[in-house]
Amino acid sequence: MSLYYEAAAIINNEAKVGGSLKSRIFGKKDLKSKPAQVFALVIEASKWSIVLKDVIERSGVLEDEKKLTPLLALLLTHDLLLSKSGVAANSNHVLKLSINRHKARLSAEFTKARIRGGFSSVEAFREAINEGNYGESDNSSERTLAHPRWIRVNTLKTTLEEQLATTFAGYTKTEHLKAVLTATGSSKILHIDPNIPSLLALPSKADFAKSLAYTSGKIIFQDKASCFPAYLLNIKPENGTIIDACAAPGNKTTHVAAFSYANAQQHGSDARVIAFERDRKRAMALKKMVNLAGADNIVSIRGGQDFLSTNPSSEEFSQVGALVLDPSCSGSGIVGRDDSLTIHLPSPSSRATPGSRDTTSKNSKKRKRTGNVATENKSTSTAAGENTISLPSSTDAQETEEQEEEPTDSKKDRLQSLSTFQLHILTHAMRFRSATKITYSTCSIHFTENEGVVFRALASDVARKRGWRIMRRKEQVRGMKSWERRGVASGEEMEAVIGREGENEKGKWKGTEEEKKEVLDACIRCQQGTEEGTMGFFVAGFVRDGDKDGEGGYGEEVEAIEEDKEVEEWNGFDDDEVEVESNVVEAPPSNKVIKRDEDIPQAGKKKKRRKNSHL
Numbered sequence: 001m002s003l004y005y006e007a008a009a010i011i012n013n014e015a016k017v018g019g020s021l022k023s024r025i026f027g028k029k030d031l032k033s034k035p036a037q038v039f040a041l042v043i044e045a046s047k048w049s050i051v052l053k054d055v056i057e058r059s060g061v062l063e064d065e066k067k068l069t070p071l072l073a074l075l076l077t078h079d080l081l082l083s084k085s086g087v088a089a090n091s092n093h094v095l096k097l098s099i100n101r102h103k104a105r106l107s108a109e110f111t112k113a114r115i116r117g118g119f120s121s122v123e124a125f126r127e128a129i130n131e132g133n134y135g136e137s138d139n140s141s142e143r144t145l146a147h148p149r150w151i152r153v154n155t156l157k158t159t160l161e162e163q164l165a166t167t168f169a170g171y172t173k174t175e176h177l178k179a180v181l182t183a184t185g186s187s188k189i190l191h192i193d194p195n196i197p198s199l200l201a202l203p204s205k206a207d208f209a210k211s212l213a214y215t216s217g218k219i220i221f222q223d224k225a226s227c228f229p230a231y232l233l234n235i236k237p238e239n240g241t242i243i244d245a246c247a248a249p250g251n252k253t254t255h256v257a258a259f260s261y262a263n264a265q266q267h268g269s270d271a272r273v274i275a276f277e278r279d280r281k282r283a284m285a286l287k288k289m290v291n292l293a294g295a296d297n298i299v300s301i302r303g304g305q306d307f308l309s310t311n312p313s314s315e316e317f318s319q320v321g322a323l324v325l326d327p328s329c330s331g332s333g334i335v336g337r338d339d340s341l342t343i344h345l346p347s348p349s350s351r352a353t354p355g356s357r358d359t360t361s362k363n364s365k366k367r368k369r370t371g372n373v374a375t376e377n378k379s380t381s382t383a384a385g386e387n388t389i390s391l392p393s394s395t396d397a398q399e400t401e402e403q404e405e406e407p408t409d410s411k412k413d414r415l416q417s418l419s420t421f422q423l424h425i426l427t428h429a430m431r432f433r434s435a436t437k438i439t440y441s442t443c444s445i446h447f448t449e450n451e452g453v454v455f456r457a458l459a460s461d462v463a464r465k466r467g468w469r470i471m472r473r474k475e476q477v478r479g480m481k482s483w484e485r486r487g488v489a490s491g492e493e494m495e496a497v498i499g500r501e502g503e504n505e506k507g508k509w510k511g512t513e514e515e516k517k518e519v520l521d522a523c524i525r526c527q528q529g530t531e532e533g534t535m536g537f538f539v540a541g542f543v544r545d546g547d548k549d550g551e552g553g554y555g556e557e558v559e560a561i562e563e564d565k566e567v568e569e570w571n572g573f574d575d576d577e578v579e580v581e582s583n584v585v586e587a588p589p590s591n592k593v594i595k596r597d598e599d600i601p602q603a604g605k606k607k608k609r610r611k612n613s614h615l
């Protein structure tokens with residue numbers, strides 16, 4: 001099969017597998033073409049498709065070449081006109097012959113498109129395409145909200161002021177995040193986040209991956225929501241050593257290290273963080289990140305070590321005063337930065353008439369970018385009459401979730417087993433002798449993994465015996481207290497975790513309506529696709545008075561876990577798939593409207609974890 005057939009099959013997801021485009025290509029064992037070549041072709045052709053669609057239609061290729069599908073025509077035209085090495089096939093290959101027959105017309109239409117766009121050279125045209133400026137409306141109110149490029153200034157190595165004066169010199173500050181969300185790719189604006197210290201929002205296409213500041217660890221790509229847990233911990237001298245229980249790839253570890261260091265500097269104490277990462281491979285990524293961030297003197301990495309196998313009463317953890325828990329989750333809140341890959345397909349029967357040639361706006365920059373359309377197997381027609389293949393944007397993904405009726409039984413089961421594992425991590429953390437503060441977070445939008453786990457943890461034996469309670473909103477650090485999006489729960493969801501009046505049900509939370517509201521108000525949520533520019537995320541803090549040191553023995557909820565011989569655990573999508581592998585691009589499964597969670601079982605690793613021996 002040629003490169004073009006293989007690329008088309010991948011885009012159409014004929015193998016019906018989940019996961020990112022990258023993983024589908026690089027994980028496909030029977031590819032004849034080089035995976036990197038297929039990947040590059042798909043990405044480049046999708047970027048140019050907004051131009052090539054018109055070029056192909058105006059050339060009438062599809063009317064003359066009945067064997068070419070719109071997608072094949074697009075891929076071939078891309079290579080014919082834009083690849084240095086041309087169409088990658090033998091000169092007598094049927095595809096090469098059919099596209100070559102139209103070379104003169106295609107080239108002429110491409111030149112016209114370039115001139116209409118006001119580009120003096122192909123290089124200038126390419127630059128606009130790469131920066132996402134082509135096809136953008138000039139009117140910011142007409143532009144769709146893009147997920148910003150969040151950049152955390154790593155205060156272990158530099159300061160916000162220094163970065164503003166160097167890496168971001170030439171950028172204009174805006175008070176309004178929305179200006180960043182609707183900015184064109186080349187806009188040099190930035191917004192200093194009002195909630196998280198030393199955090200910046202830049203337009204989504206801002207590319208600092210090759211900047212010295214990034215390669216030297218002075219700036220870190222980290223979604224705003226992902227900065228909440230370390231900040232909410234509000235590290236104080238009395239917190240002693242901090243544990244990050246689920247650390248790789250290390251965004252939160254290095255953030256905690258930065259806060260610990262600042263705290264130590266201020267109070268003349270030591271900064272010490274212990275980072276657990278059960279997966280050895282991921283522990284290597286963690287080590288790299290910790291070194292790059294200049295946190296290696298602060299963070300001691302326990303690579304390949306299961307946090308759940310630690311003994312909370314052991315001497316080595318006697319100084320642990322606070323823990324950050326960011327366990328594996330369904331990842332349903334993750335916004336793949338590049339998951340809105342959209343391919344504009346030429347229509348088979350729309351050779352432009354002379355009149356229509358003239359009506360295309362002189363400058364396609366005026367044309368509004370086609371909205372992403374959740375598609376089925378075939379390309380779909382948008383209201384604008386465009387055929388596109390696309391993955392839902394972050395907003396679409398959210399809508400898909402909301403439109404979803406009842407979660408299926410298998411999805412419910414999966415969330416249930418995830419939440420059992422998450423509760424286990426949380427109640428284990430509550431046993432550390434000197435611990436008085438915990439943050440628990442997920443990048444999930446599901447109650448079961450979020451507020452549900454919080455209520456179940458509060459009702460656990462260990463929480464009651466050791467005096468753990470929710471960190472109330474009024475006790476939270478300023479930027480978190482002022483964050484408006486708080487915990488949510490429907491009556492039905494609450495029923496699952498709240499005990500009935502007059503009944504003594506094991507592991508069920510009991511409290512007044514007022515107390516329930518207080519817990520929900522203490523929980524912090526982020527929602528993807530909003531004007532807040534975050535991914536979907538959840539975090540809650542727990543505190544206790546240090547003088548209450550009940551036994552904290554293993555309670556009923558853990559016994560319940562022990563009864564399952566094995567805890568099935570989903571390893572989920574992790575931050576690194578968003579922040580570290582920021583180039584991951586997803587293409588659509590071919591046969592259905594995408595629901596993020598449906599991708600999960602194939603996309604990540606599902607593991608059977610043996611129950612901990614010490615429990």
Ligand SMILES: C[S@@+](CC[C@H](N)C(=O)[O-])C[C@H]1O[C@@H](n2cnc3c(N)ncnc32)[C@H](O)[C@@H]1O
Nearest residue numbers: 246247248249250251252277278306307326328
């Ligand atoms: C959501 S990711 C953590 C992301 C990380 N906190 C960050 O901000 O970069 C969860 C990680 O926890 C690890 N993990 C899951 N269970 C664990 C356990 N019991 N002990 C240690 N690590 C665990 C997983 O391998 C995975 O790398």
